[in-house]
Amino acid sequence: MNSDSDLQIAGDILAVQHLLQPAREHPATVAEFAGLARSVAADRARWEHLVEYDATSRWYHRLHTGPGYEVWLLSWVPGQGSGLHGHGDSSGVLTVLAGELTERTPHGERTLREGAQRVFAPGYTHEVVNDSLDGAVSLHVYYPGLTQMPMHTAAHCTAEAAVV
Numbered sequence: 001m002n003s004d005s006d007l008q009i010a011g012d013i014l015a016v017q018h019l020l021q022p023a024r025e026h027p028a029t030v031a032e033f034a035g036l037a038r039s040v041a042a043d044r045a046r047w048e049h050l051v052e053y054d055a056t057s058r059w060y061h062r063l064h065t066g067p068g069y070e071v072w073l074l075s076w077v078p079g080q081g082s083g084l085h086g087h088g089d090s091s092g093v094l095t096v097l098a099g100e101l102t103e104r105t106p107h108g109e110r111t112l113r114e115g116a117q118r119v120f121a122p123g124y125t126h127e128v129v130n131d132s133l134d135g136a137v138s139l140h141v142y143y144p145g146l147t148q149m150p151m152h153t154a155a156h157c158t159a160e161a162a163v164v
Contacts, residue, residue: 026066030091030119033069033141037095037117040064040071040139047097053077053135069143076101076136081129087122090142094118094128099136102129 027033040046040063052059053075064071076099084104094103094117101112104127112118120126130136 027069027143030093033091033093033143034117034119036071037093037139037141041095041097041115044097047073047137047139051075051137058082063139069141072140072142073097074138074140076128076130076138078130078133078135082127084125084127086125087120087142089122091121092119092124092143093139093141094120095139095141097137097139099130099134100132101136101138102131103127104129 024032027036047063050061050063050073052061055077058080059075061073062070063073094112096112096114096116098114100114103110103112103118106125128138
């Protein structure tokens, strides 16, 4: 039996700096956008002091922009929801930073607790609602930046489910 490890065979890539890919200044893949959202979520000092709650409408704040993408911070008081909507040509990452949100799609309903992430592509339709008794905060990364948020009816959602 051969006891050579991959490290013994290939060498330590970290010891060969010229083989390492430089860290990107801005994300370019789905995994990197999800990672960006996780790093912002972990840095509460970056966003927590900005959060406001508005009983009349969902509060939102653009936290960051980069080449072709945007990062938004949203707050939700109990009972607030987005309505059933799409995101035009944008893909996105939704991350719950605090509290709890409910996501409804043509395929069902799920509770998203702090730390939960949802990744979606263009054409994805959902509704996000704060069904809890406490406020909630979420982070939304859109690529390309969100230029459309078409609202849909439940009939559209049912028709979409039949196509999928």
